[in-house]
Amino acid sequence: MTTRIKDLNTAPNNVGKYLSTQGISRRGFLKFCTTMASMMAVSPTLLPQLVEALENAPRPSVIWLSFQECTGCTESLTRAHSPTVEGLIFDAISLDYHHTLQAASGEAAELAREEAMKAHWGKYLLVVDGSIPLGNPGFSTIAGMSNLDMLLEAAKGAAAIIAAGTCAAYGGIPKANPNPTGAVAVQDLIKDKPIINVPGCPPIPVVITGVLAHFLAFGLPELDSLGRPKAFYGQSIHDRCYRRPFYERGQFAETFDDEGAKQGWCLFKLGCKGPSTYNACATTKWNQGTSFPIESGHGCLGCSEPNFWDAGSFYKALSVPTGDLGKIAGYALAAGGIAGAAAGLLAQHKKGQAIKEHKIVTVNDLEKGNSA
C-alpha cells in the first residue's frame, strides 16, 4: 500500500492531465463534464467554467470512514460500478481508504489510512457514512478503535468533511428513539471543519458524485440551513413533483387502490412527506433515472430530513399551506429559471411567492392527527 501511495504521488496531480493519461479523449472529458453538470444541477451556461475548473482541479486524497451504518450509502454509490462516465469521478479522486471497498484488510488497511492522512495532512477530503455512538465506545469499533476516536483523529487533518447519508448527517436510524447507542451526527462532534451534509437513506448516487465534482471544480458548495448543498437540496420534492398539479386542483388519492391512485393523483393524503422534504429525487430520480417513489405510487418518506424516522406515521398526512399558485400555469413556471427568458420573469415572481408561502413543515406543528 505504501508503494501505491507513492505511485499516486507521482501520478499527474490534476484531474484533466490524469484522465488524459488514462486514455480519455478531450471529447470524452467534455461528455464527462456535461454529465456532471447535469448531475450537479448547475446551469448549462456554466459548462465552460466547469470544464476549465475540473481540468485544472488537483486530485484530492479521499478517506472514507464507515461507522454505524448499513452500507446502503456505499451500496448506492457503487451500485452500478463499472467504468461508466459518471464513475470517472472516482478516477478524478484518489480514494485511499474505504474499508468496504479496499482489498487490504486488518493492519494493512489501517496503515493505508494512516499513511494517506500523513501524506495529505490538511488537504484530504474526509467522507463519513454512519452515525457515531457515544453511549459506549465498544458499540462500534474498527480495528479496535472507537468510531469517535477515529473520527476525531481523521477530522483533524481534513480539508473538509462530507457526511454521506442521513446517519452521518443527522444521526439517522441509529439515532431513532430510543437511540440505544447514543448515536450522534458528525456535525454534533466536529465544529472546526467545513461539513457538507449529503443526507438520504441512502443518498442519490449521482448526488454524492455531484457533490464530489462540485468540490473538485468549485470548492465548497453553497449550503442550506441544515448544511446541505443547495444545488441538490434547494427545492422540496413537492416543488419538483410532476403530481403537483393534482395537489393544486385538490385531486388526491385517498387509498392506495382507489380511482385517484390509479389516475396518478397527489399522494399527500396518504402521508407523502414531499412538501417538507428537500432532495433531488423528483428530477434526478433513481435507478438510472427510471423513476422515484412517488412515480412508483408511494409517498415520499422524507428520508433526507433530520429525525425522519421519529416524525410520526409515514401514512399520516401533513398539513401544508397551499397559496394560490395559479394552478398548472404557475407550476409550470416553477422551472422557469431554466425554462427561458419569456417564462423566466413570471416564473421568478411565482417562485418567490411559492417559497414565501411554503414554510418548512414540522410534523409536530402540522400533523392532522387521525383525519387522514
Next chain:
Amino acid sequence: MIPTEHFKLNAEPNTDLDTGNLLPVLHQICHATDKLIQHNSETLIDLNAMPFAPGEKERLKATLGRGEISIQLNVLGRSELYETQYAGVWWIEHYNSNDNLMAQLIEINWLPAIARSQAEDVHAGLHKMKAFFIQHNGDD
C-alpha cells in the same frame, strides 16, 4: 426566429398528467434560435433539470421531430445526437457504458459542441501520425 405558432403539439396529452412545462421549453428554444441567428450564441438546455410527467418528454421529442442528420459518438458509452426538424435545434442523449441514459439535452447551435473535433485530440492525433512516419522511416 421560429414563430411559436409553428410548433404543432401534435402529440396532445391523453392524460391529466401534465406539468405544463412543454410550452415554456418550446418558447425557450424559440428565443435561443433567435439568439443563435442574431448573436451567434449557442444555448444548452438540460432536460433533467426540470420536472416532466411520464410521457411529457416523449411529447416534446415528437413535437420537435427529426431532421436530416444524426450523429453517434462512441466515447465512454454511446451518445446520440440529431438535428430536429428545426434546423439548429439538436436533441442530445448521453449514455454510459451500461447504456443507461445519463443526460438529456437540447442544444441550439450550428453543430453540437461535442461533435466538433477537439483541438487537444487533433494535437494528439497529429503527434501520433508524426510518430508513425518516424517509425515508418526508421523501418526503411
